[in-house]
Amino acid sequence: MNYKRKTLVVALSLIGSVGYMPFAHADSDSSGTLDRVEITGSNIKHSIKKEQASPVTVVSTSDLAKQGITTVEQVVNSLSSNQSSQGSSQAAGSATGGASFADMRGLGQQYTLVLLDGRRLPTNPFDGTAVDLNAIPLAAIDRVEVLRDGASAIYGTDAIGGVINFITKKTAQGLSIGGDLSVPQHSGGKSRSVNASYGYGNLASDGFNVFGALSYQKTDRIMTMDRKFASTVNSDTSTSSNTFPSNVRLPNGTWANNTCLPPYSVASGNRCIEYPGLFMGITPDVEQVSGFGKGAMRIGDNHELSLTYSITRTKNTSYIAPDPTAYDSSPGHPILPGGGQLWSRSVPLGDRVDQAVTTTQNLQLSMEGLIAGWDYKAGLGHGENYVTDTLVSGWVSGSAIQADINNNTFNPFDQSYANWAQLSRSGQISEAKTTLDSADFKVSNELTQLAGGPLGVAFGSEYRRESMYHNYNYGLSKDVLGTGQSFATNASGSRDIYALSAEMNLPLIKNFEAQLAARYDHYSDAGGSLNPKVAFRYQPDPKVMFRASASTGFRAPSLYQLYSPFNVSLTGGKGTDPIYCPGGAQQPGAGPNACVPDQYRLGNSGSSNLKPEKASSMSIGMVLEPVKNLTASVDLWWSMIHDTVGQLPWTTITDPNNAARFANLYVRDPVTNDYKYINLPYQNLGSLSTAGLDFKFSWQLPATHYGIFTIGLDGTYTSKYLQDYGDGLGYQSALGQYNTAASQPAIFRWQHELTLGWNHGAFSGVLSQSYKSGYTDANPNGQTNMVNTYSVWNLSGTYVWNKKVSVTLGVKNLFDQNPPYSNQQDVFQQGYDPRVSDPTGRAYFLKANYKM
Known part of the structure; x- marks a missing residue:
């Protein structure tokens, strides 16, 4: 048939979990032909045997x-370029629904575009700016491609960050x-999963294929008292005047x-203070069920029709x-x-238990093939993300x-459950x-x-309709x-987006090609906005390649930022009324609670007055392959975003x-003069400027009697991160501090993933390291404290019998590395920062799979 499309699996199997597209050596292809595939970053099909003008990392999920x-x-x-600060553990004490987000370069989750098979997914409705x-x-x-x-x-x-x-x-x-089964050495955090898939038919010989996959996973919570580093009390530990039995003012x-x-509360002067x-549970109970089904059929020699449906339910x-x-x-x-x-706490009712259930569904109809020499791809899709938030137990009626x-x-001094249950x-x-x-x-x-x-071109068009509601x-x-929702109001919104795009690949002279692209998006x-991109690739020698790219971006405010309902959230840190009790000194006109240290209440809401953000970005780098199976690259990147949408700090x-x-x-x-909340709607702030370097190294050593050894390094060094919050506040740096x-962790100066692989017949092994550099701590007491580097090693071995x-047997966190100490008080977990470290500790895991 004329229509051919192969995946990158063959190319990737040689180089481990971090994939590169190697240069084409003279002896690497005896057929004289190269299959072309569509690589993330371009709509024009390219040879799988060469690096592209834009830096792309390919990660095999099986590895x-x-x-x-x-x-x-x-x-x-596991991606060094990712600096996510929200994961499932942030559901503790916050209305996040347990969502987790990608955040390339630390720019913010709203600037990283997450796709499934090259197409968009609905955003999480509790955040509204990013895909959960x-x-x-x-x-x-099968794999993940990262541009x-x-x-x-x-x-x-909006694909500004990547x-x-x-x-x-x-x-x-x-x-x-x-x-698979993962059992931590310490209490809590046990994880287990099962999965099954079945496929029937061969596209090449039968003209069709249908397959489906089901999976179930459950991870147990970890309580504070299960980990010493999270339950050690010191001067940085957050305290509360709400205790049980009640304090009296x-x-x-x-x-x-x-x-x-004790140990939950201790005497402090004439009252108790509670920790x-x-x-709390420093990680939640998480239960997930997912299903995936796909049917594909050939129509003639040059066309393929497919229907895909996926559903995931996470509790x-x-x-x-x-x-x-x-x-x-x-x-x-x-x-x-x-x-x-009476300042009390409902201890007889137990912990407050909150349960968020997220159900995401996607249905995609696709048609692709060849007409009159033109490759085409068309699709119709529908996706939805539905979240419910339920108060399970432990909550009190005001x-x-x-x-x-x-x-x-x-x-309130009666400790019996029956006395308190009437309030639940x-x-x-x-x-x-x-x-x-x-x-x-x-x-x-x-x-x-x-x-x-060959001069390659691509043209595209797209229509999307987005809608949201929060009741x-x-x-x-x-x-x-x-709950932080006593002032909450319902909200909803929708809009239409139209887009046209064009792209051209120009190999003007031997070993030099340029990529020109432009896209016009219109939001109702x-x-x-029209946004161009220019990139080039120059390979003066078979072992050396230079590349560069420059582009602009335009991000319309999300529906959530425009229409999100008003609600009041609580800060992790505490203080007194800064206007009527600065530094603890009561001022004339102060309300009765002005000088009582407490969490600040922030009024959050969308704003219809927001204007779009505009951005520009650039990268320049080189790739070396001095010998076959050894590839190294370095890329300098820089981004600037203007009129960023956010909230004043x-x-x-x-x-x-x-x-x-x-x-x-x-x-x-109006009666007491105590403040109810601080009004912080979304607004356009100033600019965000970042820059850094990406380093990648992959080497498959020559085969030995003891097997084949591989080394891979994926590292990112961030050299600049400056945010202007507007209102004349000036630029502030979050780099290394x-x-x-x-109220977020530092942007790490250096992160890397190091992988050492071994393969010998049916046996293989992997030793890997995840590393994050240290940074200056939050320092709520005005002290100069450092958060130490965070390094976690994993070791595993695999045996494959008869294909x-x-x-696979392995150990995660081989040396039982605790999260580094942090005095931050912006999240409910204390003694460390759960947004950048894992409290599980050493865990032993077993993974098995059988194919019939």
Whole structure:
């Protein structure tokens, strides 16, 4: 047949988990022909035997599985260019729905475009700016292609930070059954999964293939008390005046206490202080079921029709400290005859348990083939991401507790469950959904022969309709304490996007080719933008290649940033009212709680006044292959984003030195003058500028009597990261230091993945290292503390019998490396930063698979 399309598996199998497209040596192809495939970063098919003008990394999921990687979140975190700061563990104490995101270069998850087979997925409705990695069915993924430079001219104006393209298996035959088990050395965190797939038919001989895959995975939570590094109390540990039994704040402002219950609470002066972080689950219970099905058929010699459906359901159950409550007791009341406030915590009800269930579905109809010498690809798709948030147990009704205090039917000093159960509330508190409907069509061809090779062109068009809604159960959101949703309101929105694109590959002279591309996107709510890209590839010698690219970008505000519902969230850090109690000194007109240290309440909401962000990016690099099977590359990259959409840093607003400047953002109670929340809607800030270097090295050593050895290094060095938050605040650097302005971890100066491989017949082994450089800590006490480097080694061995049975045994975190100590207080976990490290510790794993 005339229509041919082969995958990269053959090329990648020689070089391990980090893939490169090697140069074409004189003896590497005896047939004189090269199959052409579509590589992420271009709509024009290229030879699989040469590096492209844009830097692309290809990762084999089967190789990653040998290192004990079992989730898409772990796959993305294994990329050195990724600096994600939100994963499933952030569901503890935050309304994230357990979502995890990719974040190339640390620019922000909204600038990394995540694709499935080259097409978009619906965004997570609780965030609205990015695709939840949990929505991708790992069991059906063959490989991951990562484009590390801007791709706005190819895939969309918002692909500023890069593209991560998950490629599903094209076909499958026979039955395959597998599973894995991971058991940590310490309590909690046990993980197990099972998967099965079946395929029937051969596209080449039968003209059709159908296959499906099912998988189930469950990971147990880890509680704070299961890990010493997370439960050690020191001066940096976050404390609370809400204790059990109750603290009493007398009308004259002094405190009195009852009995403290160590280790969760200890005496401090005339009251108890509690360590709420000791109650919580530092990782959640996660349960995921996914299904994937695909049917493909040949139509004649040159056309292929396929229908793909995937569904993933992820249940994330998080545990945080019992509900903090504060309520008044009138003078003469039997509980507190002298009157005052009761600062309590619902310990008898147990931890607050929150469960988010995310269901993602995608249906894609595709047609591709050859017409009159033109390769074409067309598709219709529908995707949706639906999330429910349910209060399971441990949550307290604010109205009930005050009413029962007034009626003398509730005693906050009674430790029995029955006394507290009357206050408990549960049920679904909110639901949210995003949908994405799309249609696309593109064609490509080689028009003529130039001095350096064929001139290739591609043209494309695309239509998308995005919609979202977020609804609340007001009966719970406005009454239940501690959810941060007491002010929440419903919201919804939708828009249409149209796009046209063109691309040309110009091999003007021998060993030199240029890529010219342009794409016009028009948003019904943000206008349009034309974004070009220019790239070149020059290979003066078979062993040396130079490449460079430059592009612009345009990102329309997401529907979530435009229409997200108003809600109030709590900060991890605490403080007093910076206007009426700066530094603990009460000022005239202060409310009764102005000088009581507490978490700050932030009012978050979308804004219809946002304007689009504009960006430019550039990369320049070289690739060396001095001998066959040894490839090294270095690429310099730089990005600048203007009018970034975000929120003013709450740490800057609550700085007493800025009190007068931002006083208008405080929404206050008209009677008491205590502030209710700080109003922080999304707005256009200043610019974000980043730069750095990517290093890659892959070497397959000559075969020996003891087997074949390989070495791979994937590293990223970030040299600049400056964010201007607008309002005259100036640029602030998060490079190598905790980002106090954004309440986020540092941008690591250096990250790498090192892989040492061995293969000898049916046996193979992998020793790998994940490394992150140290950084300056958050320093809430004004001290100069460093967060140490974080290095984790994994070791595994695999045996394959008769190409049907494979068994892998391994150890993750071989040396039982604890997360480095951090004094950050911006998330509920304490003693370390869960956004950049794994608390599981050493874990032993077994993975097995059988193919029939």
